Amino acid sequence: MRVALFVTCVNDALFPSTGVATVKLLERLGVTVDFPAAQTCCGQPHFNTGHRSAAEKLVHHTARAFAGYEYVVTPSGSCAAMVREQYPRWGEDSLPARTHELTEFLVDVLKVTDVGAYFPHTVTYHPSCHGLRSLGLGDRPHRLLRAVKGLVLRELPGADECCGFGGTFAVKNAAVSTAMGQDKVHSALTTRAEVLCAADNSCLMHLGGLIRRQDEPLRPLHIAEILSSTEQHPYGPEEPTR
Incomplete structure (x- = not known):
């Protein structure tokens, strides 16, 4: 194909x-x-x-x-x-x-959920608004993540709530956008996951900035980078630990 x-x-x-x-x-x-x-x-x-x-x-x-x-x-x-x-x-x-x-x-x-990935970390998944409401991705990302060997998937509280990015919304309404993002980061931290995963890097860029400013032990990572991982981890030699 x-x-x-x-x-x-x-x-x-x-x-x-x-x-x-x-x-x-x-x-x-x-x-x-x-x-x-x-x-x-x-x-x-x-x-x-x-x-x-x-x-x-x-x-x-x-x-x-x-x-x-x-x-x-x-x-x-x-x-x-x-x-x-x-x-x-x-x-x-x-x-x-x-x-x-x-x-x-x-x-x-392709009709696959087990893509042969290996990622021995705890992960929580944030569904973006476009994926959730426009495309109706449903549980597809979760099914793929659950099939990854070594991965522990933890449910994200308030997963269906917007992270606050919204493209130019984050620029035009910075205070509201930041508050929404902080709520999402807080929810992710309650799961005690090592990795905050999403299928949209726009959301992860927004949330990752907040995470870095708060110096939290949470790594934003696109789902493609988890699903492509096999024996080598995307973190390199220094993996985050909790």
């Missing part, structure tokens, strides 16, 4: 390890991964802030970049939701049907 990786601009610019982990994981499962070099931003920031003409240009550009691929896989619920929900507004009906968030691609298309 051949798929196109839609890495997203956030991952490309700030979290390239997530893109690398996604490719490593898919290739381990027998998938051939292409990276269309023409891909840029999907247009979500422009659309959300009212710059519709700029968003439209990016929508058509993205559709052209991924033309011809049966499957387009992205490690981002928010960007997958943008494509699926908003692209038909501009007549781009083909790409939404072919675009899959990583965990739903694994479970629904």
Whole structure:
């Protein structure tokens, strides 16, 4: 099977390890991964802030970049939701049907939950708003995490509550965004997990900043990096302990 990786601009610019982990994981499962070099931003920031003409240009550009691929896989619920929900507004009906968030691609298309991962740490999972409400990922991430050898999954209190990032919401409403993020971090800390996991690095960027400022012993990590892990741990030689 051949798929196109839609890495997203956030991952490309700030979290390239997530893109690398996604490719490593898919290739381990027998998938051939292409990276269309023409891909840029999907247009979500422009659309959300009212710059519709700029968003439209990016929508058509993205559709052209991924033309011809049966499957387009992205490690981002928010960007997958943008494509699926908003692209038909501009007549781009083909790409939404072919675009899959990583965990739903694994479970629904490849029909796997045990991806051969090994990650001996305690983990709690934060479902992003786009993954939870727009894509309806449901228990797919949990099923994948529970199948990881060595991993102990702890339920996150108030998991369905927003972390407060919301793209430009965090900029325009910084005080509210910070308060919401602090509530989410507090909930994660009550689980005494070592790792706070999510399927969106935008949420993890927001929460990770708060965690670092509070100097808490909690590591934000994208689910792709957990699922791609085998004998080598993503922490390197210095693993956090509790």
